[in-house]
Amino acid sequence: MPTPEPDPWAALQAFTAARIALGRSGSSVPLREALAFKLAHAHARDAVYSALETGRLLAELAALQLPACPVQSRAQSRQDYLQRPDWGRQLDDASKTTLTKQAAGECDLAIILADGLSATATNEHALLLLRHLLPPLQKAGFRLGPVVLAEQGRVALGDEIGQRLKARLALVLLGERPGLSAPHSLGAYLTFGPRPGLTDEARNCVSNIRPEGLAYPLAADRLFFLVSESLRRQLSGVGLKDESKLLS
Template sequence: MCWPVCATYGRAQNRQEYLQRPDWGRQLDEASRAHLANQVWTACDIVIILADGLSATAINEHALPLLRLLLPQLQEAGFRLGPIVLAEQARVALGDAIGQLLQARLTLVLIGERPGLSAPNSLGAYFTYGPLPGLTDEARNCVSNIRPEGLAYSAAATKLFFLLREALRRQLSGVKLKDDSDLLTG
């Protein structure tokens, strides 16, 4: 598994700003914006973003095992994959700016969910068709609680593959895209 990787940062300069100014976690800092805008990327169907969110532990523990299962499925289905983007001081909506700059049809943001609830290391996967800054949560789908004690990696990869394929086929995401994958197996 070998993909180009690039690093980006939200506007917050530190964790205190990140927590006090959630809007800054949804915006790229100027250096990241310029870097992405000045790169020559091939048109892609999907850009995968690994975001620290509220629990970098979740990314460190669960992103690679999930990607080891999901990426081969995407490749075999003919998805054109963009770079993997590492995003620090990031919130979910940061993926919209990244996706727009990289001209991706879809973004998949893997992000650490809220620590201190039932699990401090829970991974969330949010995807958006037609990413643009300013979209709200009804434009996204979420598969959450990805971890061995929650939604297993294999189940998460299967569910995400189904939903991502449907999002591309139907050219939509969010409240308009329902997960009826369980109906197909029963």
């Protein structure tokens, strides 16, 4: 078996998770790299079909003394979710009733944990992020609604949830589309004045939240800045820039 030829770009591997400097074995990539690619592809597929660990997340939220409730989108299965994106943006009838009962008056922020395209990301990272984000939110005196766990949910599902909870601001934490180097990346989407019919220019996004990407403390700092500014300025999306790095 021929020895893989060294790649002059090999030193750059220390600066990126991208597949560069794989080397060569004849006219192809080395076998180990071909197998690693297939394994990464399998991890990405598994992430798409992973399920939200609702029971465990509810127990951990209860330990944090946070009221929480599970809901479901109109997509009743993963197949529905993937084939009908519009159903993932709408609550089913039972969940509408549940949230109407949960609404106890206006709140500043509704936090929604959803599976998105990688429930693995939400299962692994959402509670760890909240442990860093909740203390400054509570210290600032923001009124929090019950945490909502949404199965088969997409980003826009937070608009209807936020409206039904009478929230000024909705924060959706969900798994981003898996890549071949990150099958478990968490995204955070912030929308002021949530209501059905909003589109993506009305949102702010903090993405790639995971230990190998944007660390929990830094992500929490950025989200706290955006939440504070969004409530102060009464807007989100293209009109609100992340200027947290400019603060001393």
